[in-house]
Amino acid sequence: RFAPSPTGFLHIGGARTALFNQLFARHHGGRYLLRIEDTDRKRSTEEAIDAILDGLDWLGLGADEAPVFQSKNAGRHAAIANELLANGKAYHCYSSPDELQAMREAAKAEGKPMRYDGTWRDRNPEEAPEGISPVVRFKAPQTGETVINDHVQGEVKITNDQLDDMILLRADGTPTYMLSVVVDDHDMGITHVIRGDDHLTNAFRQTQLYLAMDWIVPEFGHIPLIHGADGAKLSKRHGALGVDAYRDMGYLPEALRNYLLRLGWGHGDDETISDQQAVEWFDLKGVGRAPSRFDFAKLENLNGHYMRQADDARLVDLITPGIAERLGCPVNEIKDTLLKVAMEGLKQRAKNINELTDNALFYVKSRPLTLDDQAAGLLDAPARAMVAELASLLEACGEWSAEPLEEIVRTYAEKSEIKLGKVAQPLRAALTGSKTSPPIFEVMAVLGREESLGRISDVTKNST
Missing domain, CATH: 3.40.50.620 (HUPs)
Structure with a gap:
């Protein structure tokens, strides 16, 4: 059983305890139960109870039966x-x-x-x-x-x-x-x-x-308890303590679950462990006696792995609220479809949902794009003239997909005796408003002919 006191949020250490209880019960064919220890009526709140239940559900750690309330x-x-x-x-x-x-x-x-x-x-x-x-x-x-x-x-x-x-x-x-x-x-x-x-x-x-x-x-x-990277008992000064904070920071529940599993328990050199493997392998013999140290870098790397494995439509659903907030308007069906097409490339680079949201935003922004300082620096007058010249070649592209688009740009760079990067970077700035993005030819393919040429036109029309 997992038996938290509802006097605050679901602590990250409590979440690991719940996970170990659930896996032990699953491994041995038993029941995993939840008891809310709410006998301290002054400190126990409905909000805290809701936060615990919500955090457990989000992590996939809901109990096998309805919770028992100790006060009753x-x-x-x-x-x-x-x-x-x-x-x-x-x-x-x-x-x-x-x-x-x-x-x-x-x-x-x-x-x-x-x-x-x-x-x-x-x-x-x-x-x-x-x-x-x-x-x-x-x-x-x-x-x-x-x-x-x-x-x-x-x-x-x-x-x-x-x-x-x-x-x-x-x-x-x-x-x-x-x-x-x-x-x-x-x-x-x-x-x-x-x-x-x-x-x-x-x-x-x-x-x-x-x-x-x-x-x-x-x-x-x-x-053993969880300690911070400095070896001291995990506290607010080490960063987030509540499961809700990790959700807000853009971590996937399966990544946090996997990370917590490996925090104090081991199975050889295996780092990424599926839910099925966890149930099959888990036992208390693998739990060490020494406190484990929370490492945000490891969690972020693990989260990146699970994001690359995640279903594209699910990731779009997860970033849509943030996209809508940044745009100041709902995400319509056209933009939703665009994001789903773009997601395969986007998720290769992001470490969390918030980063993914930021990286995806340029796809659905309205024209003309606002260039950030670095992008604006790449689009001086000569660069704008070069991109305008390149645009006329791109307009003639028959099949608007990554490979033929890349061939056109490469051929242009070779004939002009310019390194590909010197061409691609201003092109990226014009298309995304930023210095970084997924591979630029992939971006062009996702945006489509009309949107790509339109964005280029927005920054080149004053180049002459």
């Missing part, structure tokens, strides 16, 4: 705490705020973490002071050790005297995170808990709760 199970959680009370495995604690503060200060003075001292563990509740609403604490084992055979971290153990009696129910009767997680995982039939290794210490306490309830303890796999 509070009654069940409290019932389990009361069952532990009835069985002598939990107790009411009446320690006052002042007493707890004294424990904190004493621990701090000794340089130790705060641990509840067990004052009310075996004390008669009849001695309870007035005016104190009790919490319910778990009566944790005080001897022996708790051992976890983790699928990623290996055998991890802790002596039980290092763990204090954690709170199960707050004074207002609401369940704590630790209790809620155990009860929900049990009720949902979770057999494997795959999550970040920042939860490893929680696993000891949760294991004790499972054993106290005589429930089957799930198997654990605690995966």
